Amino acid sequence: MNQQKRNPVIVSVQALQRMPYYLQLLKEHKQAGDIVISAKTIATELRLNDVQVRKDLAAVSSIKGKPNTGFEIQDLIDNMEDYLGYNNVMDAVLIGAGSLGKALISYKGFENYGLNIVAAFDNEVGTTGDVINGCRIRPVSEMEEFCKRLRIHIGIITVPAQSAQAACDNLLASGILAIWNFAPVHLNAPENVLVQNENMAASLAMLSRKLKEMTR
Amino acid sequence: MNQQKRNPVIVSVQALQRMPYYLQLLKEHKQAGDIVISAKTIATELRLNDVQVRKDLAAVSSIKGKPNTGFEIQDLIDNMEDYLGYNNVMDAVLIGAGSLGKALISYKGFENYGLNIVAAFDNEVGTTGDVINGCRIRPVSEMEEFCKRLRIHIGIITVPAQSAQAACDNLLASGILAIWNFAPVHLNAPENVLVQNENMAASLAMLSRKLKEMTR
């Protein structure tokens, strides 16, 4: 039912990054019993500009706000969850079952975002065969066949920086279309494959810089 | 020795996010035996613009490149590690020892970035008292005293979205100056406290959007 109007609006990365915060805020207001909400209210609570909020909402949903009233919260939630893909499950494999890899496998929160890690791959003999959180760790040699057979399109890279490009190449050979990369490395991949970098190193640098500044 | 010139250049968030990738690339070239590197080379390998690379390098290090030659790799590495704070250890506490919290505690890679999680706090009776990766899980009631006594300035939030603001308030009361927030929530905190959001939900949305686009 959200398919009525397919809006080809291009959403900027910045805008997309704001979406989860909108969604969370909307859910809180719904919880509190609110039915409608104005862009102004959202903007104030998230410390954003209200025009920006309106533009963002317009970009991802076909819902129109009513002047003098605002937006229907439930409609916005439905549209946004749909847009963010929280409703349809994405199966993924993970490569690199070191401490970070194991950590991500054991994290149960991804299912809320529609991500399901179905298998992990590693070459460490000690870890292969283990099952964490219902997810089996297998040798990397089995990855290509596995991904192709189950038509997996998402790969998560949690190997050390030095091996990240090799892991990437393996995933590409396995037919993966999108990569979630936790290694602080630029990966070379074809244009049509999405590489989404999770830049924890940068986050930590931000914290470090702040502390340095405070204690100067 | 890097203190000769304190450059008050304001580095944009975007620039800071590129730093870890520069650093990794520099280390790889050093490993390969290179002594100098040009901005052009860096730019090509990371798919960036070379002027941008030069500006970024100038912003975080006092090193000048030599025309016709480039930059001394080792000098750049030293300056960048210094700038990113990888050399000095930051002690941190974590609040919320659920699956994500435990995952982060058990991850051994943060020490490379200078982060040391010294304690975790949770109210779940079942988990308090546990020790993971040398890190003890304690009741939240002990947090304020603990942080003040050990002068901890960094707090990591890994509680569910609904409890994130309460966790934030707890951390603020404990004298924390910088917060690394894994909950997809905007936190209200004083201006002088840094809130660094780790936006995994947004990353996943990016992947989801890509897949939707491919299979359309």
Next chain:
DNA sequence: TAGATTGTTAATCGATTAACAATC
């Protein structure tokens, strides 16, 4: 020297914000 590369100043591009008419 000639060519490559640097660092800086100016132009471009895109995101954010301000201004304002339309509407409930």
Next chain:
DNA sequence: TAGATTGTTAATCGATTAACAATC
């Protein structure tokens, strides 16, 4: 109706890129 809020068009702001003189 008057006031609040919407959506859009124009202005502003900041980051990226292009142009170019300086230098090894």
